[in-house]
Amino acid sequence: MSGFTQASIQDIAKALGVSPSTVSRALKNHPDISEKTCKMVQEYAQKVHYRPNVFALGLKQRRSMTIGIIIPEIIHHFFSSVLSGIEDMAYGKGYRVMICQSNENHIREVINMQALLDHRVDGLIVSVSKSTLDFSHFKKAGDQQVPVVFFDRTCDEIDSDRVVTNDFEGARMVVSHLIKRGCRNILHLAGPQHLNVGRERYNGYVQALRDAGIKPKSNLVIKCDTPSKVEYRRSIILSRAPGIDGVFAVNDFSAAAVMRLLQENGFDIPGNIAVAGFGDDPLASMVRPALTTVEQRGYDMGRESARLLINRLDGNAKKEFQTRIFPAFLKVRESA
Amino acid sequence: MSGFTQASIQDIAKALGVSPSTVSRALKNHPDISEKTCKMVQEYAQKVHYRPNVFALGLKQRRSMTIGIIIPEIIHHFFSSVLSGIEDMAYGKGYRVMICQSNENHIREVINMQALLDHRVDGLIVSVSKSTLDFSHFKKAGDQQVPVVFFDRTCDEIDSDRVVTNDFEGARMVVSHLIKRGCRNILHLAGPQHLNVGRERYNGYVQALRDAGIKPKSNLVIKCDTPSKVEYRRSIILSRAPGIDGVFAVNDFSAAAVMRLLQENGFDIPGNIAVAGFGDDPLASMVRPALTTVEQRGYDMGRESARLLINRLDGNAKKEFQTRIFPAFLKVRESA
DNA sequence: AACTCCAGCGCAAACGATTGCGGAAAATAT
């Protein structure tokens, strides 16, 4: 009710005939303050809907109880899952979050970084954009004593905590599955190789082939990690199509797109060509045939990222940085 | 470079042998300060990477230059598009954003609201959660002089600026299209009727039927607005299926889910049953057959929401509240 | 009676930036 203006500690102090310091202490049950006073203050504070001023707090304590997050694109189910995990853990520990999207754009990432640092976030959780090759903006965070946790797409140049999926093993598993199903000539729609995820998934693909005594062929690897790139490369994909019996795409979006492309051109999935993706996006179960893919535990990864960061912020983290590797799970559906 | 600690205005003042007030004014080219001093201060500030302290600023100016955003679920493409629109407009006008998800949960929405108010956002842009029936938390924003703009899912009880799609017309168009294609018995998977979007789309559906002289049947309207609800209601949907020749779902997710369900049970889309959705999610073009749907201009709606809000914040808005209605566009693909 | 001790509270200085007002020096006018 109380209407317009937010009550401050001084307002409460004045109204109750005590000093601001007493109010401040009473609100946190400081032992110096008598029980009676505590109760009186707290009740009055409640009545006038007192809420601490975060600006004054931040100014005084030199911390914001806020975690900054930079992710490439929030629209991907994996990233939103991670986000939920981070939020839940953070809220539970009294932290808030501030979310920025880089839109896979390096410049935007740098701007976001600055904005978050300007807002004096206590720590950062980041998954780097595809177009980021220079990591100096992350070092700036280190300079300002702001710890960074990288998840999924990490930055090797910077010593930090990391939370990743076992991309290698996930890729190896799903490609092995394709081989077990009888595939011999498996096309890989690869992600950027300067990103750990792209590299690891590629490596897992190669490993699975080797395990089965199949020689990897470089013309069966195409850099192509979005639906629009699938469209852009349709002619080369279609030129390979007659000679292949399987596709492993670096993510579900490309997998769905290539599946559609192949279907439109008369190939039966999985009859002629089996298709597998990576990530288990909700999309995977909505397309036809439903997509065989690799499940990542995004939510748990988010929680763990936040846990690692907050431990460090609260000073109860080991000095050495850690890398948490989450298992990947093969999710067999209809497409392979 | 400069290492650990962020330089403050006082640090600069001390280093340059001037007063903090001079530095403050020099940094914004105040006419009281000589050109020479301005240049000196600005150059030094640049050198030490001076960045204003948002806490001090917020405390003094009693505004944060930050817009709070509450949306149901960021994972929906529509909402992320709106988000991008808001961000672009806001950044362009010197505002930052703080994003919260309600996850369609009323409690969470209330908490988010309080968190944003605690952070002293200057204004709010909100799309209300499905489970919100009580709007008192929004009134609290009004009490604190924090203007709110509602988009898409509005709140009728509160006088405010609004930005919406012409849901009625969109629904009418797409259902008319179904009818033109020959559909007579069209199932509607409806959203919650306490939300304007659910209601308007339903009304558009009814209007299209009436326009064609078809009598709406209540047993052809099922409340069902997510894939999991489609699953949950599969038996009733399938019991209706033999008698229908079209489906209009309140969003693309449900449309895709129902399409799969029907296909799995031997119905050909669009041969036996035509299916249409709403929203033009990227999903729509990835499923088979590609989904006929209604396009909403999410990005533009985001920009407009931010524009309306910022105009009000900057004091150059008319007193009366406005409602901006964005057109919807029929997007015909393969499913209908 | 004089002492110590402690519970309970207030003073005042931060944190970093802004801004109205006043004042010294320099420039201009008389």
Added chain:
DNA sequence: ATATTTTCCGCAATCGTTTGCGCTGGAGTT
């Protein structure tokens, strides 16, 4: 030469909260 205006800058208060330190009065000790 003095008077007047400009130019340029500093003082100090302010935003709301925290916190080290000091003060008071009453209870307990000797």
